[in-house]
Amino acid sequence: MKLTSKGRYAVMALVDLARFDSINPVSLRDISLRQGISLDYLEQIFSKLKKNEIVKSIRGTQGGYVLNKNPNDIKLTNIFHAVDEKVKTVQCNKDSKRGCNGKATKCITHNLWDELEIHINTFFENKSLNDLLNKNKETRV
Amino acid sequence: MKLTSKGRYAVMALVDLARFDSINPVSLRDISLRQGISLDYLEQIFSKLKKNEIVKSIRGTQGGYVLNKNPNDIKLTNIFHAVDEKVKTVQCNKDSKRGCNGKATKCITHNLWDELEIHINTFFENKSLNDLLNKNKETRV
């Protein structure tokens, strides 16, 4: 089970953004430099964050991105959903009665994987961007 | 975040095994047929389970595999560890002070990923093979 860089970067970038956007729009270039993430890759990520109304963009010189919601209302779930980082513990279709690989019924461990998926998603639902900001301030020396 | 088939198959196969091994050693061929998992792939998986002393092998005709421990003492953690299915929320080395991609320090969201990793691993540590057997009996019609 691995968390992909895309998901990790999305959260990193938003935390960075949240710390500065009250002053000015934050350019991807700045985030790229501060967080060491490729600018081109950030652009892909922010395009999705924007489509999902997590950020707003401001074009032109001195432009950049701004949060579109209160940091308290941006949960990890929302961020991950926006960048297509989803938790998948099985291959079979959730809504179908069929099992993995097109088998007629669900397998003997199916319930377990459902539980696991819920367990992980709960973590994401309970963590907001704001939690990360506070946590970060606390641990800053 | 995806759970790989290897990890899923390992657990499925062991649950299947646990239901029959009190009578006879269970051959991989039987597990393969019952669970719809490629025999060749199962062989790779059981080779690892054996190295980690989760199962014992009995060679020859009427041979097969048997659990090497009490189902209560086989946690999901042990199974996953055996087949190299590990939870990885970061790229950077746990024990190093350096961050991802060789950066000099850990990133601003590092704590979060640690928490996530612990959250997931807790689930695996608290689930034993025995839990799965009971659960399965309960839900069987």
Next chain:
DNA sequence: TACATACCTGACTAAAATGGTCAAGTTTTG
């Protein structure tokens, strides 16, 4: 109005991981 800054879009790709297969054994029981 030019120009620099910064967003925007889509195509492309190298490398790694995944999910196996294939081949050639060895061991043991009936």
Next chain:
DNA sequence: CAAAACTTGACCATTTTAGTCAGGTATGTA
């Protein structure tokens, strides 16, 4: 001795990941 079943290691097609690259378009400022 034949068949069943474990053992080992190499091999491989496909998919996913983690980007890069090449072109735009919009807008504030000198």
